[in-house]
Amino acid sequence: MPYDVPHAVSPGLWALAWRRLRSDRVAMVSLAIVAGFLLMIVLSATGLIAKDWAREEGVNYAPPTFVGPDAATAPAGAVPGAPVAGEPGSTENESDLQIADPLADALAAIKAGATKPGEAPPMPDTKSVDPLADVMADIKAKGAGRADAVATRAATLPFGGDKWGRDVLKKVIKGSQTSIFVGIAAAIVAVFLGSVFGAVAGYYGKWLDDVFNWFYSVFTAIPYLLLILAVAAVLQQKGTLTIILILGLTGWTGVFRLIRGEYLKHKGREYVQAADAIGASNARRMFVHILPNVSHVVLVQLSILTVAFIKSEVILSFLGFGVPVDVVSWGSMLNEAQNELILGKWWQLAAAGTFMALLVTAFSLFTDALRDALDPKLK
């Protein structure tokens, strides 16, 4: 058998997986969508798009352009007056509404709406907590005379405006940046912990394995969400890094179990014995020889966890235990949307909900395809 046949190089695991993936139309479409989202958050993180998301460009609750201006706000937008817009950026801290009763805010807003002829100008920095709803209504009513302040604001925005007249489209792009970044970063932390623990437990076995298994059974005895909430209760400070650590430190168990199983299986194989025979150290055998052979498991777990953590982040931020109040995420947008919907302002809910559903659908479909491509035996 001559060795110079043209196709002597046999494709490796990754090349084969990529070939299988490419022949899967659904996978490629979802990969394109996920890549589009990633490009979007990179652009938004570098400030190329959605940099001025906190600017109050439209009237409060400006409707989307395709709906047309609101009958009540249209005259207010047309009032000629001083060209001074409200203080831009002064209200960034208001994006977090923590209202126990979804109706309280609506009632206050309706009350205020009855007294104001035009649209209320930007409110001072008020934290809109339930007991303050009446105070807020007062402030709104007093400010009603200053209707000229909103003269330069647009009556409609491409996809509507929020309570402070900020562009929802820019806001949702910024929110995607936070949510996706938290999801990916937390998944990397969790996968790293799970892989190292799993590798050590599976490779060394004996008492180390017992210790890590004990860890595992302790962490899985507490439901995941309860553990997250307990950690959130203890860590009083809010921050993007805090939530990444909470999710990462509590979410490693699934990866641990899988990687441990893989290491148990691989450590007795011939190639590891061969590595041992040529004098490779334990660490080298674990991470240079075995790890590449189980890396497909790691990759699939990474994408499964990213989706799971994005969902968890949204819930945590919605409850106010997640990102800090001056950061916008899908969860904090949904929090605002809850009260807005009762006023009939559906666009923030639609924007955050659609962006999240699109990314999660694409990401899950891609994960399924990735798993099939990397491990065809599973089919």
Add this chain to the structure above:
Amino acid sequence: MTAYIIRRVWQMIPTLLGVILLVFILFNWVGGDPAYVLAGKISSAEQIENIRRQLGVDQPFYVQLWIFIKQVLTGDFGASWSTNEAVSHIMATRLGPSLTVLIPLLIISTLVAIGLALAVAYVRGSLTDRAVMIVCTIGLSVSILVYIIVFQYVFAYKLGWFPVQGWGDGFWHNLIVYASLPIIILLVVSVAPDLRLFRTFVLDEINQDYVRTARAKGVSENRIMWVHVLRNASIPIITHVMAQLPGLLIGAFLVERFFSIPGIGREVILAVERSDFPVIKAITVYVAVATMVVNLLTDLMYKAVDPRVQLK
């Protein structure tokens, strides 16, 4: 069987100790001195001093740990820091409303998901099968928050079919009036992932030889699916349903919060908001114990469903 149960209970002790240690490290060590945590939340210095004494904050860590272990063993976690209600009383009164929502939900969603999974798996590969799977995948990716917000708005606020929120007295009244919309929402949310999973369990069985044999004997298709296939697919289904159980208690917190149902989940959220550590500690330990007991029950159920399973 008895020996098996005793051994399993014995094995729970190290895990429970681990949970206690984890909760202790989290709340007494990371969480720090309650005087700092409660600054601004409780104004009475005397009350804070009382709490510090109860926890033994000034004592060495092993004394504090022993205090906590005694609390777990006696089931007496003291009083809530914010309402001064006994934690045991909070647990006892909040469990009922949670279970009123969760037990009907678990029964209905499991039955619906099994029924649909058998039906969809029977016509596998067809247009119906693919359409249902696509709907499930999309339904899965919409946040549970969106479902709750939209359903509450449309069915309770706009159409007025259900009360927007609230809870009353009497089991049946609560179940019919207040719990039905939360149950419907959770049903919509939970059927999609369950159906996807159960379908794969059924598909693993549907091509087995015993199905062909049953068909050759002339057993009706209904009997094949509901008796032969379902019984064999039931082990992974039981695993999945039981594994969900303790998490559901907490997972329903969003619904409990939106609909003001005074359940365990809502209590957790309130406790986290108010830094009410005794309540969170108690709920964490109780739920961990419940998880371990449920895991044991699951293994015993395997034996009941499939006599071939050997309990070791």
